[in-house]
Amino acid sequence: MNKLAKDCLSFSKSGDLNRTEEDIGRIIEELLSLITPHADLNGVNIYLTMSGSCPQILVDRDKLKQALLNIILNAIEAMTDGGNIAITVSRKDSYLNIFIKDTGPGIPDELHDKIFGLFYSTKSGGTG
């Protein structure tokens, strides 16, 4: 119930961005120090590649961290026998691309249209 309440709260506040100038490398490093012990316990290795120099970006650091954390947790949960997660950050014109790839089974084709639906989950207890 706590998690559900928190998720609803963070969704309801999602329009409210608090953007500051940040170093993307630092944000991801902080996130990795948080998640690595949990990944280790699940036999998952996380590799980060920052290609080229990444400029400061204007971003809501808490929301970005939350989004990346959710994606990484999804990858860990999908790889029940362990595996690898590769995070690649690269610059493209005025954009920053962040790719997150795992060695799990992948998201089934029939779910592709559904996973961005609010509160869609295939997990018991998942809030989506």
Ligand SMILES: Nc1ncnc2c1ncn2[C@@H]1O[C@H](COP(=O)(O)OP(=O)(O)OP(=O)(O)O)[C@@H](O)[C@H]1O
């Ligand atoms: N890396 C992945 N590999 C395979 N399936 C995935 C992956 N990421 C997401 N999915 C699928 O997409 C669904 C939706 O993911 P989402 O994070 O929105 O919700 P959830 O993980 O089910 O719930 P919660 O995030 O609240 O724990 C998951 O239930 C899972 O079936």
Ligand SMILES: [Mg+2]
């Ligand atoms: Mg999830």
